[in-house]
Amino acid sequence: MDTVNDRHIGLFRKSLILLNFVAVIYNAFLFLFITKYIVVNGLSHSLIESIGSIPRSPGYTFFASVGSFSILLMVMYFRIDLEERHRVSKDLLTFIEMILMMAILYLLYDCYNGIILFVFADIIYNARDNKYWLWFLGISFGMLLLSNYSLISTIMKMPSLDVYIRFMPRATGVSISFFRSFIDSLNMVLFILFLITYLITSLDEQSHIKEELDMVSQVNTELNSYVALTEKIAEDRERKRIAREIHDTLGHALTGIAAGVDACIVLIDSDVDRTKQQLKIVSGVIREGIGDVRRSLNKLRPGALEDRTLKDAIIKMIDEYRELSKLNISLYYEWDYIDFDNTKEDILFRMIQESITNSLRHGHAKNVEINLFNTEQCYYIIIQDDGIGSEHITYGYGLKQMKERLAMIGGSVEYIGDQGFRTMAMIPKVKGEDKNDKSTNSR
Amino acid sequence: MINMIKSHQKTIVIWIISLACFSSFIYWNNPERVITITLGTYVGSPWDVPDPTSYKLLDRIIKNFEKENPTIKVKYEPGIAKSDYSSWLSELIVQGKQPDVFVVPDDDFNLLLSTGALDNLNRLVKEDRFNTNIFFDSAIDAGVVNHEVYALPFSSNPVMMCVNMDILKKEGITIPDHWTIEEFYDMCNKITKDTDHDGVLDQFGVCDYTWKDVIAGYGISLFNEEGTKSYFNSSKVKKAFAMLSKITHLNKNIKVSSEDFDKGKVAFMPMTLAQYRTYKPYPYRVAKYSTFSWSCRSMPTSTSNAAYQMKTALIGLSSRSNHKQSAWKFLKMICSDPDVQQLILEQSQGASPVREVMNDSFTDNLFKRNGFGPSELTAQRINTIMEQTIAYPKFKKYAHVMETADYLVTLSLANNSLDADLSQIHQNIQKLL
Numbered sequence: 001m002d003t004v005n006d007r008h009i010g011l012f013r014k015s016l017i018l019l020n021f022v023a024v025i026y027n028a029f030l031f032l033f034i035t036k037y038i039v040v041n042g043l044s045h046s047l048i049e050s051i052g053s054i055p056r057s058p059g060y061t062f063f064a065s066v067g068s069f070s071i072l073l074m075v076m077y078f079r080i081d082l083e084e085r086h087r088v089s090k091d092l093l094t095f096i097e098m099i100l101m102m103a104i105l106y107l108l109y110d111c112y113n114g115i116i117l118f119v120f121a122d123i124i125y126n127a128r129d130n131k132y133w134l135w136f137l138g139i140s141f142g143m144l145l146l147s148n149y150s151l152i153s154t155i156m157k158m159p160s161l162d163v164y165i166r167f168m169p170r171a172t173g174v175s176i177s178f179f180r181s182f183i184d185s186l187n188m189v190l191f192i193l194f195l196i197t198y199l200i201t202s203l204d205e206q207s208h209i210k211e212e213l214d215m216v217s218q219v220n221t222e223l224n225s226y227v228a229l230t231e232k233i234a235e236d237r238e239r240k241r242i243a244r245e246i247h248d249t250l251g252h253a254l255t256g257i258a259a260g261v262d263a264c265i266v267l268i269d270s271d272v273d274r275t276k277q278q279l280k281i282v283s284g285v286i287r288e289g290i291g292d293v294r295r296s297l298n299k300l301r302p303g304a305l306e307d308r309t310l311k312d313a314i315i316k317m318i319d320e321y322r323e324l325s326k327l328n329i330s331l332y333y334e335w336d337y338i339d340f341d342n343t344k345e346d347i348l349f350r351m352i353q354e355s356i357t358n359s360l361r362h363g364h365a366k367n368v369e370i371n372l373f374n375t376e377q378c379y380y381i382i383i384q385d386d387g388i389g390s391e392h393i394t395y396g397y398g399l400k401q402m403k404e405r406l407a408m409i410g411g412s413v414e415y416i417g418d419q420g421f422r423t424m425a426m427i428p429k430v431k432g433e434d435k436n437d438k439s440t441n442s443r
Numbered sequence: 444m445i446n447m448i449k450s451h452q453k454t455i456v457i458w459i460i461s462l463a464c465f466s467s468f469i470y471w472n473n474p475e476r477v478i479t480i481t482l483g484t485y486v487g488s489p490w491d492v493p494d495p496t497s498y499k500l501l502d503r504i505i506k507n508f509e510k511e512n513p514t515i516k517v518k519y520e521p522g523i524a525k526s527d528y529s530s531w532l533s534e535l536i537v538q539g540k541q542p543d544v545f546v547v548p549d550d551d552f553n554l555l556l557s558t559g560a561l562d563n564l565n566r567l568v569k570e571d572r573f574n575t576n577i578f579f580d581s582a583i584d585a586g587v588v589n590h591e592v593y594a595l596p597f598s599s600n601p602v603m604m605c606v607n608m609d610i611l612k613k614e615g616i617t618i619p620d621h622w623t624i625e626e627f628y629d630m631c632n633k634i635t636k637d638t639d640h641d642g643v644l645d646q647f648g649v650c651d652y653t654w655k656d657v658i659a660g661y662g663i664s665l666f667n668e669e670g671t672k673s674y675f676n677s678s679k680v681k682k683a684f685a686m687l688s689k690i691t692h693l694n695k696n697i698k699v700s701s702e703d704f705d706k707g708k709v710a711f712m713p714m715t716l717a718q719y720r721t722y723k724p725y726p727y728r729v730a731k732y733s734t735f736s737w738s739c740r741s742m743p744t745s746t747s748n749a750a751y752q753m754k755t756a757l758i759g760l761s762s763r764s765n766h767k768q769s770a771w772k773f774l775k776m777i778c779s780d781p782d783v784q785q786l787i788l789e790q791s792q793g794a795s796p797v798r799e800v801m802n803d804s805f806t807d808n809l810f811k812r813n814g815f816g817p818s819e820l821t822a823q824r825i826n827t828i829m830e831q832t833i834a835y836p837k838f839k840k841y842a843h844v845m846e847t848a849d850y851l852v853t854l855s856l857a858n859n860s861l862d863a864d865l866s867q868i869h870q871n872i873q874k875l876l
Contacts, residue, residue, distance in 0.1 A: 035537055044533035054560045056763070057539025157559060 005201040012194035013125060017073065019190060020118040023183045024069045024104065027112045027161065028062040030176065031055070034164040043167055053157035065107040072100040076122050094123055105147060111161035113147040114187035116140055121194050245296045253289025257282055297342070310345045311336070317353060327360055327368060334373040337435045347405045348381070354398050355383040355423045363387020363421050381425040390417040475514065480770045482519040483545030485528040488792050489756035490600045490717030500790040504783055508776055515769045536560055539763065543770040547594050547757040550842035555759065556593055557839045562762040564592040567771045577779060582796030584834035585755035594759035595778035596796035598787060601753045601828045603739040605714040607707060610634060610646065618740050624660050627743035628690055634710045635693045649690065649711040650699040654852050656713055657687040660742060662749025670838025671876055675869035684861050707735040713742065716825065717792035741828045753832035755796060794825055801826050844875050
């Protein structure tokens with residue numbers, strides 16, 4: 001279907017080229033020929049009386065217009081090559097074609113304006129992927145209308161070919177005019193045929209593209225559900241791991257502790273010393289259990305914090321964000337002498353991570369500033385972005401969880417969304433964390 | 444090698460283009476480059492009088508010009524008769540081969556102007572600080588439309604009244620410096636008589652005094668400036684025509700022609716300066732007016748500010764010329780150079796449109812030497828006549844309309860029905876405008 005239409009378009013285009021070539025030569029030749037006739041018959045003075053403006057040399061008119069048309073054909077022929085291989089701009093080539101079109105119109109004293117349709121057919125043909133073809137069509141018909149001789153000649157004085165033809169003998173004049181109208185009409189018909197075929201082709205193309213888009217969106221949906229499924233599987237696996245971990249460590253320890261405590265209950269009245277011994281063993285089991293739980297929790301830590309300090313982890317995360325998006329993150333870290341326990345580190349890290357994600361995802365921010373500092377009593381976290389913010393903050397899962405997590409370590413958080421988005425958190429200090437704290441050291 | 448060409452394709456193309464631009468710039472601006480300008484002109488005098496020396500004069504002017512401007516050559520096609528000149532020029536224009544500088548054919552100024560064949564000289568006049576006030580007002584006006592100069596005058600031809608001095612002396616009549624049409628009529632009335640008493644009039648007042656002369660004498664404009672309205676039906680025109688019929692009726696239906704003037708039977712005949720200058724000196728005088736003494740006066744007018752129209756020959760520049768600066772130099776020299784104008788005045792028959800030349804003692808001597816006599820036609824008198832003239836109207840259809848009007852009025856005058864026909868004539872003319 002498409003190939004047939006393409007072949008038709010090519011055919012109409014070639015016919016247009018041939019017809020316009022004939023038209024330009026014919027009209028230019030008429031000036032040459034009728035001038036000769038007029039001079040030979042001594043009608044020059046009456047010709048000047050009838051035309052509004054004196055003509056250029058008819059030889060010049062002929063060669064200049066045919067020459068301009070040849071250049072136009074060359075531009076059309078080499079157009080695709082010039083665009084693709086030599087990266088000549090499409091607009092520049094369109095502009096050159098328009099200039100040549102106007103030159104031909106001017107050189108032929110506006111006696112053949114079918115050239116406008118010809119050039120616009122080529123422009124539309126070459127602008128296939130362009131949405132503006134309707135504009136081009138409008139402009140071409142507008143120009144066709146404006147280039148009407150009777151309209152132009154009121155602004156710009158030009159000799160009219162019709163006046164020349166009137167000097168010919170009647171029969172010759174009629175056949176000359178007939179052939180001119182014939183070329184004009186045929187040109188119009190070919191242009192319309194070209195346009196219709198072009199329209200059909202581009203409509204076909206559009207429906208084809210729509211089909212492909214539908215297919216792509218279907219594939220996309222499938223991929224999405226696959227991702228959800230994978231996540232679910234991963235979650236299940238993690239859950240099983242935690243269950244196994246609890247069973248192996250806590251379950252084991254608690255069972256041992258329960259048995260040990262039961263033995264103590266029996267022993268405590270008869271043999272206090274044995275009970276003490278027994279309790280020592282239980283205490284050992286508990287300590288061992290705590291160690292096991294710690295080890296398990298360590299396994300569940302964020303990947304970034306494993307074997308790293310909080311600062312390194314944050315820097316690594318920032319680098320990763322920088323690489324993934326164009327987000328510019330600046331970090332002011334004043335906690336170099338502070339030693340948090342793992343739980344606190346986890347919570348703080350998660351909170352900072354969540355904030356950055358929110359800035360990127362909801363705020364569409366370009367810059368984020370992270371301030372981490374402390375006073376004598378408290379640690380502060382202030383994260384400010386330059387995104388769209390929000391006047392009424394709705395607490396989603398992320399913000400709520402952040403609040404809950406901070407509450408676990410006795411901290412609190414506030415959000416302000418009027419200029420960008422600002423997250424401010426305050427966490428009370430615990431003895432021994434701050435290595436610089438002299439008051440703690442002296443005690 | 445081919446690969447090298449391919450890789451430097453763009454650079455090579457740019458180099459070739461810039462080299463071409465540069466060399467053409469050098470070529471066009473080369474001060475040594477010889478420019479040939481073409482001149483369109485005809486054989487003989489612009490005033491339809493014999494002029495055997497016209498080419499000799501032109502060759503001399505061109506030679507002088509080429510000596511002064513060694514980089515400019517002037518070419519012209521010899522042998523074009525004045526009657527063929529208009530169609531010859533039209534042929535060249537239609538073929539786009541018009542000469543750079545050309546003499547404007549008599550009735551074609553409006554046509555050439557409206558079709559854009561004549562170049563607007565305003566820019567050149569301004570650039571050159573050329574003073575157009577050196578010309579008589581009516582002479583320069585002939586080539587000016589809407590304050591834009593399109594052609595310069597090179598020769599003018601005022602109309603004068605030729606007087607048979609013998610008849611006037613016999614009748615004891617003297618003509619004052621300024622004479623009115625009424626005085627003119629009285630003189631004609633007095634002169635017209637039957638001298639040999641055979642019952643037929645044989646001495647007449649005036650011949651060839653046309654309706655156009657009487658209209659000009661009353662200072663009437665027949666058209667508005669744009670050529671959209673005519674005033675043939677006005678009371679002034681009627682008054683003028685009434686005077687004309689009074690003058691014509693003096694002759695009692697006898698047709699008086701210029702031949703009768705040649706024979707010495709007529710006292711007055713309007714004549715152009717060119718005709719006067721041609722026929723006054725030897726040898727034409729012998730052939731034409733040997734039997735009586737004659738002189739010239741200004742035409743009679745009703746008021747002192749009524750002005751006669753003066754024919755002026757113009758030279759223009761082609762709007763398609765490629766050498767406008769050089770062509771302008773040549774054009775300027777022919778029209779305004781005092782020496783050249785003096786030469787033209789001496790060798791041909793009209794008057795110079797340049798004031799300075801006409802006021803020169805050389806001109807006075809020239810006229811005297813030509814046998815004009817001390818008391819008759821002095822340069823000063825011609826000056827006065829020329830200062831009083833105006834240019835012909837310049838709307839496009841003027842020549843055509845005037846031809847029709849002349850035909851209608853002459854026909855009507857012959858039928859003696861002008862009074863009745865005037866409104867019809869007015870309507871017909873108005874339709875043509």
